[in-house]
Amino acid sequence: MSKFTQFFSNKVVFTATLLIVLCLGVWLYFFIREGEKKNSMDAMRAIPADAAIVLRVNDLNKLTRKMNSDGELAQLMASESLLGKMRGTLSYVIDTLAPKNVAVGDLIQQPLWFSAHVFGSELSFLYSLNLPENLYLSDVKQIVDLLAHSAYVPNELSYDDEKIVTFKHADIEVFHASVVRRVLVISPSRVLVEMAIRQAKSPASLADNASFVQASQTAGAHVDANLYVNHQQLPRIMPLYLNAPYSRQLGFVSRAGTFTVLDAEMRHEALQLNGFLFFDASAPSYFSVLAKQKSQKLTTFDMLPRSADAALCLGITDARQLLDAYDDFRERQQTAVAARRDTLVQLKKKVGESADKFFVSLYPAELCVAHVPMVGLVEKDTRFIVLKSNKIDAARTAMKNIVANAAKAEDKQEKDFVKKDNMSNGEPLTIYRNPAQGLISALQGDLFSACNDAYFTFIGEYIIFGSSQVAMREFALAALLKKTLSQSIDLSEYTTSESNMLIYVNPAKGDALVQSLMKSDIQKMLKKSPLVAASHGMGLQLRMMNDKVYCNAFFKVAPKVDEKQQRSQGMNLGFEVKLDAPIAAAPWVVKNHKNGQKEIFVQDKNNTLYLIDNQGVLLWKRQIDEPVMGRVQQVDFYRNNKLQLLFNTRTKMYMLDRLGRNVEKFPIALASPAAAPMAVFDYDRSRDYRYFVPCEDRKIRAYERNGKPLTGFSPEVAFSTITQSPMHVRARDKDYIVVADNQRVHILNRKGEERVRVKEAVPVAVTRGLYVEYGPKGDAVRLVTTDAEGNLVFVYFDGSVEHTKLKSKSNEHHYFDYVSKGASSTYVVMDDKELRAYEPSLKMRFSHSFKRPVRMIPQVFTPMANVEVYSVYVEDEQKAYLLNGNGSVLDNFPVKAVAPLLVDNLRDSKTSYSVLACDENGFLSCYNVAQ
Numbered sequence: 001m002s003k004f005t006q007f008f009s010n011k012v013v014f015t016a017t018l019l020i021v022l023c024l025g026v027w028l029y030f031f032i033r034e035g036e037k038k039n040s041m042d043a044m045r046a047i048p049a050d051a052a053i054v055l056r057v058n059d060l061n062k063l064t065r066k067m068n069s070d071g072e073l074a075q076l077m078a079s080e081s082l083l084g085k086m087r088g089t090l091s092y093v094i095d096t097l098a099p100k101n102v103a104v105g106d107l108i109q110q111p112l113w114f115s116a117h118v119f120g121s122e123l124s125f126l127y128s129l130n131l132p133e134n135l136y137l138s139d140v141k142q143i144v145d146l147l148a149h150s151a152y153v154p155n156e157l158s159y160d161d162e163k164i165v166t167f168k169h170a171d172i173e174v175f176h177a178s179v180v181r182r183v184l185v186i187s188p189s190r191v192l193v194e195m196a197i198r199q200a201k202s203p204a205s206l207a208d209n210a211s212f213v214q215a216s217q218t219a220g221a222h223v224d225a226n227l228y229v230n231h232q233q234l235p236r237i238m239p240l241y242l243n244a245p246y247s248r249q250l251g252f253v254s255r256a257g258t259f260t261v262l263d264a265e266m267r268h269e270a271l272q273l274n275g276f277l278f279f280d281a282s283a284p285s286y287f288s289v290l291a292k293q294k295s296q297k298l299t300t301f302d303m304l305p306r307s308a309d310a311a312l313c314l315g316i317t318d319a320r321q322l323l324d325a326y327d328d329f330r331e332r333q334q335t336a337v338a339a340r341r342d343t344l345v346q347l348k349k350k351v352g353e354s355a356d357k358f359f360v361s362l363y364p365a366e367l368c369v370a371h372v373p374m375v376g377l378v379e380k381d382t383r384f385i386v387l388k389s390n391k392i393d394a395a396r397t398a399m400k401n402i403v404a405n406a407a408k409a410e411d412k413q414e415k416d417f418v419k420k421d422n423m424s425n426g427e428p429l430t431i432y433r434n435p436a437q438g439l440i441s442a443l444q445g446d447l448f449s450a451c452n453d454a455y456f457t458f459i460g461e462y463i464i465f466g467s468s469q470v471a472m473r474e475f476a477l478a479a480l481l482k483k484t485l486s487q488s489i490d491l492s493e494y495t496t497s498e499s500n501m502l503i504y505v506n507p508a509k510g511d512a513l514v515q516s517l518m519k520s521d522i523q524k525m526l527k528k529s530p531l532v533a534a535s536h537g538m539g540l541q542l543r544m545m546n547d548k549v550y551c552n553a554f555f556k557v558a559p560k561v562d563e564k565q566q567r568s569q570g571m572n573l574g575f576e577v578k579l580d581a582p583i584a585a586a587p588w589v590v591k592n593h594k595n596g597q598k599e600i601f602v603q604d605k606n607n608t609l610y611l612i613d614n615q616g617v618l619l620w621k622r623q624i625d626e627p628v629m630g631r632v633q634q635v636d637f638y639r640n641n642k643l644q645l646l647f648n649t650r651t652k653m654y655m656l657d658r659l660g661r662n663v664e665k666f667p668i669a670l671a672s673p674a675a676a677p678m679a680v681f682d683y684d685r686s687r688d689y690r691y692f693v694p695c696e697d698r699k700i701r702a703y704e705r706n707g708k709p710l711t712g713f714s715p716e717v718a719f720s721t722i723t724q725s726p727m728h729v730r731a732r733d734k735d736y737i738v739v740a741d742n743q744r745v746h747i748l749n750r751k752g753e754e755r756v757r758v759k760e761a762v763p764v765a766v767t768r769g770l771y772v773e774y775g776p777k778g779d780a781v782r783l784v785t786t787d788a789e790g791n792l793v794f795v796y797f798d799g800s801v802e803h804t805k806l807k808s809k810s811n812e813h814h815y816f817d818y819v820s821k822g823a824s825s826t827y828v829v830m831d832d833k834e835l836r837a838y839e840p841s842l843k844m845r846f847s848h849s850f851k852r853p854v855r856m857i858p859q860v861f862t863p864m865a866n867v868e869v870y871s872v873y874v875e876d877e878q879k880a881y882l883l884n885g886n887g888s889v890l891d892n893f894p895v896k897a898v899a900p901l902l903v904d905n906l907r908d909s910k911t912s913y914s915v916l917a918c919d920e921n922g923f924l925s926c927y928n929v930a931q
Contacts, residue, residue, distance in 0.1 A: 406435035575616025630677020715752035846887030
């Protein structure tokens with residue numbers, strides 16, 4: 001027997017061999033079953049390399065839920081026909097098909113790749129995603145059968161050893177699909193599916209592109225989507241949507257970088273994108289020009305009129321280096337070099353030195369070009385250049401010198417180059433004719449050549465260049481009145497941090513520049529789009545970071561409530577002022593002693609004070625340490641008919657002059673923290689003021705006019721916790737100082753001695769207050785408050801006390817307010833959710849119920865003759881209501897607010913009054929309510 005036979009005759013060896021064969025057989029069976037899995041790859045590799053835009057949706061379920069939310073952006077997207085259909089399809093797949101079909105459910109858990117490709121004069125799209133590991137091709141066919149039952153007719157054809165299924169609906173080819181290397185590819189274009197099949201079998205793809213790999217390494221994994229932009233392919237997309245001249249001019253975008261990747265997140269009112277643009281530092285690109293400029297907080301948007309619909313702002317930290325880098329960039333590009341040199345030679349003659357040296361002498365910190373449509377301006381006058389200077393005095397001198405030199409060279413007087421004008425509000429304005437037209441465009445490129453800089457003027461630290469005197473005047477007026485871009489919309493999404501460049505466009509505005517660049521059919525589509533109409537704008541912030549650029553982009557829409565407020569006929573927006581933070585209390589109205597007009601004094605939550613005139617012009621702002629307590633009062637400290645602002649915080653007493661500066665020895669530190677707002681008494685109207693501050697140590701600190709402690713005022717009574725400001729009351733030719741604490745009412749004389757002993761204890765709660773009632777002749781008759789059950793309590797100046805029950809009983813924590821207008825005085829009770837107003841006869845004038853509890857004292861205002869309104873702030877809703885004299889809510893109310901309203905007739909109008917409200921973004925809005 002041979003050795004081979006002897007080997008197998010051994011039973012042990014034979015059994016072992018048999019087991020090995022069986023194992024190999026089982027393994028071979030599963031290898032064949034799983035073969036389609038082993039030949040798999042990432043779906044990204046099936047995307048043809050000529051993709052201009054690639055989008056990776058990380059969680060289709062999550063994104064679909066956001067698209068179906070009640071957010072402003074989601075609702076507007078649903079109103080768009082294409083996006084609405086997409087939302088409906090996704091919802092059907094996820095909510096209806098997926099629960100019924102395991103294959104669909106498994107498939108939609110995979111990341112979805114979406115890519116855009118240019119074919120001739122059209123843009124085609126490809127969808128690709130991996131088949132999950134537990135999904136076989138046979139399972140995918142279940143989906144085909146599912147579609148067949150939905151009136152889609154499949155037709156299967158072979159291509160490059162793969163199957164392409166074409167789905168028809170009513171004999172029209174709708175889309176094509178194939179599975180190659182376990183990647184499902186779908187497209188309305190059969191050619192694109194064929195390209196994807198070939199790409200999947202190619203050894204190289206976008207996934208191997210060094211720039212793409214570099215970009216993908218920064219992509220976030222837990223965001224809604226990742227957006228990739230292939231700069232080399234962008235020039236092929238632009239001619240599809242832009243008019244020919246503009247698509248050529250914007251060709252520089254392809255040279256700006258290699259790939260950009262942005263993490264996209266859909267929010268309630270905005271689409272936010274953050275990521276990086278990568279560029280080759282060794283190749284000529286505009287970002288290589290900016291590479292050595294430091295990022296900074298750019299502020300020119302604070303100057304642009306709010307009608308601006310497109311603007312680009314460039315930060316400059318080293319003007320000399322910027323110009324040298326730009327010269328090198330233009331030389332390497334070989335772009336109109338000779339013509340530019342000729343222009344620079346001509347400019348040297350006009351400015352008396354090289355153009356770049358003159359530009360440096362302006363100490364530029366920011367440079368902005370903007371499109372600003374305004375009423376009365378023709379299109380050629382709507383483009384402006386704004387230069388912010390670090391040394392505006394030096395810049396003024398330099399610009400005025402070239403005007404003087406030009407006048408001398410032309411044998412003219414300097415006044416021939418200067419126009420002194422007045423704006424529509426009477427403010428003076430000096431406009432200069434610019435002898436050095438084209439200076440900035442010659443130094444900074446064609447982007448600035450769209451502006452005809454024939455004139456210039458100075459506004460603060462800015463130099464404004466424009467094409468006409470009318471345009472300059474309108475621009476300056478908007479800046480002076482603070483009707484600026486940053487005041488009208490919230491740009492904090494991308495203007496609060498440091499950057500090198502800001503770009504802003506708003507396609508929603510009537511004469512929007514971005515729409516004029518588009519082809520006519522695209523313009524028509526944009527004009528009909530609800531999403532575009534509601535846009536607050538699109539912004540892009542760029543910050544240099546070595547070989548890449550950090551990008552922060554957003555698209556924001558306006559809340560519907562804002563549209564209602566601003567477009568209503570009964571209440572028009574007078575002005576808006578952007579504060580650094582929302583306010584914590586209602587504003588105060590103060591008087592301008594120079595012109596007698598009313599102004600607005602307000603404090604935000606960061607304790608910054610602002611003085612704003614009745615046109616919305618911010619006059620000054622100042623930071624202090626603590627919130628203002630109570631109301632702001634005005635005194636004539638110097639007795640020269642000039643008024644100062646007086647108020648206290650918890651630890652200090654302040655007096656500010658008209659410019660926001662401290663007066664002499666103020667602020668004065670309090671010996672004990674204040675327990676309530678201060679009071680100011682001028683007993684004989686001699687302007688010999690006395691200041692009284694209730695303190696937490698249960699004492700009242702009194703001060704003379706100049707802030708020195710007041711001698712002669714020494715209360716003998718022991719106060720409990722003082723709940724409100726002391727009051728000076730004159731009744732029956734006698735002076736009374738009334739102090740209310742949480743135990744009783746004290747009626748004192750000027751020295752602090754008890755003048756009248758109140759016959760019973762009348763506790764005064766902080767929420768209910770103590771008020772003075774006056775008779776027909778203006779004499780103080782009695783004091784009024786409420787008790788714990790909401791009954792009226794009257795305290796007379798002979799010490800007697802009277803209790804009067806109201807019809808409705810209130811809980812202990814109700815609020816009480818009183819408005820004295822002689823015979824038409826009103827008692828106001830806010831009891832949890834119900835507001836009740838009573839006439840002097842105690843007959844209920846009205847009651848009004850709110851949905852949520854009210855935790856602040858309602859305010860009653862009489863802004864005009866025969867007009868009485870009730871302001872109620874509901875903190876739980878972040879809304880402020882305004883009711884008329886019969887308890888009905890006024891049209892267009894409530895409004896969004898973070899604090900109670902201020903109601904006043906700021907301009908002494910006979911047809912409307914003003915309502916001031918501040919929203920959560922710090923926008924203080926003044927609405928004009930028609931009478």
